Amino acid sequence: MIFDSSDKRIAVVGDIHGFWTWVDTEYFSKSNYDSVIFTGDLGNNLPRNTNKIAQLISKVRKPKYIILGNHDTTSIPQLLMEITNASPNIGYLSHTFHLGRYKKLIKDLGDTNICQYNLSKIGEGLSILGARPLSMGARFNFQIFLKSVFGISSYEESEKKLLELVQGLDFQKQDLIILAHNGPSGLGNRASDIWGCDFKKEEGDFGDKDLSDFIRKLSGKGKRPKVVIAGHMHHSSRKLRVKTRIWKKKEEGILYLNPARVPRIFSDKRGNIWHHHVELTRKNGVWNAEAKYLKNGTEEIFPLPEFLEREKNRIEIKD
Template sequence: MAIAGDLHGAWGDADEKLLNLLRPDAVLFVGDLSNGNLHLTRRIALLPHPVAVILGNHDCGFDKNGGILHQQLVLLDDCHCAWRVRRWERLSLSVVGARPCSSGGGFHLSQAVKAVYGPVTLDQSVERILSAAASVPADEPLLILAHCGPTGLGSNPDSPCGRDWKSPAIDWGDQDLSIAIDRMAVTRPPDLVIFGHMHHALKRGSGYRQSLTQDRRGTVYLNSACVPRSGLDQQGCPFFHFSWAEFSGTCLTHLSHRWYAPDGKVKYKETFPLMRPMRH
């Protein structure tokens, strides 16, 4: 499957033509599409591929009343999987959505989210994620799609969810997602948790963020936010970034960052080593 990190408006005809060449089983979007740009949201909803989306904090635009967020949810319809499961009839894959429009930093609901979803508490958010995960069939991978990753992945500036724009650096992950993962792991640890929000290039040119980590239970965490995700290489040729995941049954067999040329050829690939899960 193809995974699109934070877009921030970097999406157009070339991206859609590339997806038609790659023909992924599914395309997952981790949010921050384009500050509430309804035209772009509509394009994503109309893609001729199985699509799952979790909206990010920038997808509310600057509308605190929730109007822009509501319009995006209407356009995305079943594609948006916040606090529920996204399924497809002809695909053995279920995507569990975490809290929508997260800005990280523990647990916080913006005014726009409160206007659309109501005053959801931390415990209620945890229960909604758990309820969605419990409905995933045992013969399908347990995959969680979030805008920001969970707490517990490190508190350094280059940690997958580490705060790098202000000192001191701290863990800036989502507390409700972390609690939900710990609780569901009692019976079935997630196979893959995908998120973005925290950009790979650290502030003030101080290096790059760690993209991947794997816990002792075997759960793999991937930050897919390569921003900007398209541009020109040193020869002036265009490139486009997608993360790429492959499963064999419930087993994650491949995970990588890939930078593509418009013709679908891989210009550069960073493949991540995966450990065998230590499960009983």
């Protein structure tokens, strides 16, 4: 594939949850991707695991962009408080430790660009907007932390901040990518939908209201983002009502991507090791994405096993 100066080729890595090795670091470093985007949730609950993954990511020799997930810098008690809707006041007991873990993780990520309530230019005619970090869906999460670090304490304040960040962006000259940890609401309420709930009997829409309201208001002004990237809701259903969820959806001119294939490193019945990511491209001004499965982290082998072909084709295009 031949690219002109406006074409882009970006690797998108979904929720890692401990599934990252030196093989990944070297592969992406030597690849011809322009940059690598991460949706967060680096480790598996233990801070030392998260920080180890962060250090490996920092050594990728490409421009890197990440939004922190609900498992990044938080503790198990904090997550339980969010899940059980405990009073935010209880969180003050662990806030100081949370800030310490946050600062340590930022340091371990090195030159990785942290996307969180900020707008960055990442190439010719291309900007990336970091949305609300640490989101885990259903409600406004980690209020104490977000108020302390960003001065944001509600969906409405979050939406307002995002609108302020893109106020001066020329959408005629700049394509906009939005990077979030959890996706926007309004894209389906089935377990198989891109950010649908797969762990409740009644299923439902598990997207974020502030993000969807922001996109709706932006689009109403004729300023649609080109791509929205978020993870959090894993491809494989917890209750196995669906084997894989829709991971790519195009609606009203916006490409939505959920790259959270967990685990992203896995073996098949023959013992082959596969590494998953998504290839995001802009070619002649048109954005598209394709799921990639690398055998032993080095190259994609065709034909893919049948179960991977099914995953790869779980998409929904309405345009």
